[in-house]
Amino acid sequence: MQVPDFAPQPPQVLYVAVADHVAxxxxxxxxxxxxxxxxxxxxxxxxxxxxxxMRRAAEVLRERGLIVTVHGRGTFVAEPMQAKLQSRRERHRxxxx
Numbered sequence: 001m002q003v004p005d006f007a008p009q010p011p012q013v014l015y016v017a018v019a020d021h022v023a024x025x026x027x028x029x030x031x032x033x034x035x036x037x038x039x040x041x042x043x044x045x046x047x048x049x050x051x052x053x054m055r056r057a058a059e060v061l062r063e064r065g066l067i068v069t070v071h072g073r074g075t076f077v078a079e080p081m082q083a084k085l086q087s088r089r090e091r092h093r094x095x096x097x
Contacts, residue, residue: 003028006018006021006047014049015049015053015056018043018047018053019060019061021047022057022066022067032077033080034079035076036075036076037067037076039074040055040058040075043057066078
């Protein structure tokens with residue numbers, strides 16, 4: 001899947017446009033589950049936005065369950081929900097006789 005260039009449309013809020021573009025990169029496989037994202041400042045420079053805009057975009061992505069932030073470690077692309085559910089089931093499944 002090809003990710004279109006970042007080109008926010010005027011009626012769209014910029015931080016939502018950034019979040020949508022990062023989400024498209026995740027869906028396209030450009031950003032793999034478990035991959036560490038660049039810092040918010042580096043992403044802001046990449047997208048030509050302010051740090052605050054990138055921080056708000058990250059909040060949107062966290063709310064969508066697409067990224068997770070680990071204090072002191074960084075921000076990572078979240079594992080797909082299916083994989084999370086499967087691993088939980090396996091942990092709670094009784095051992096086979």
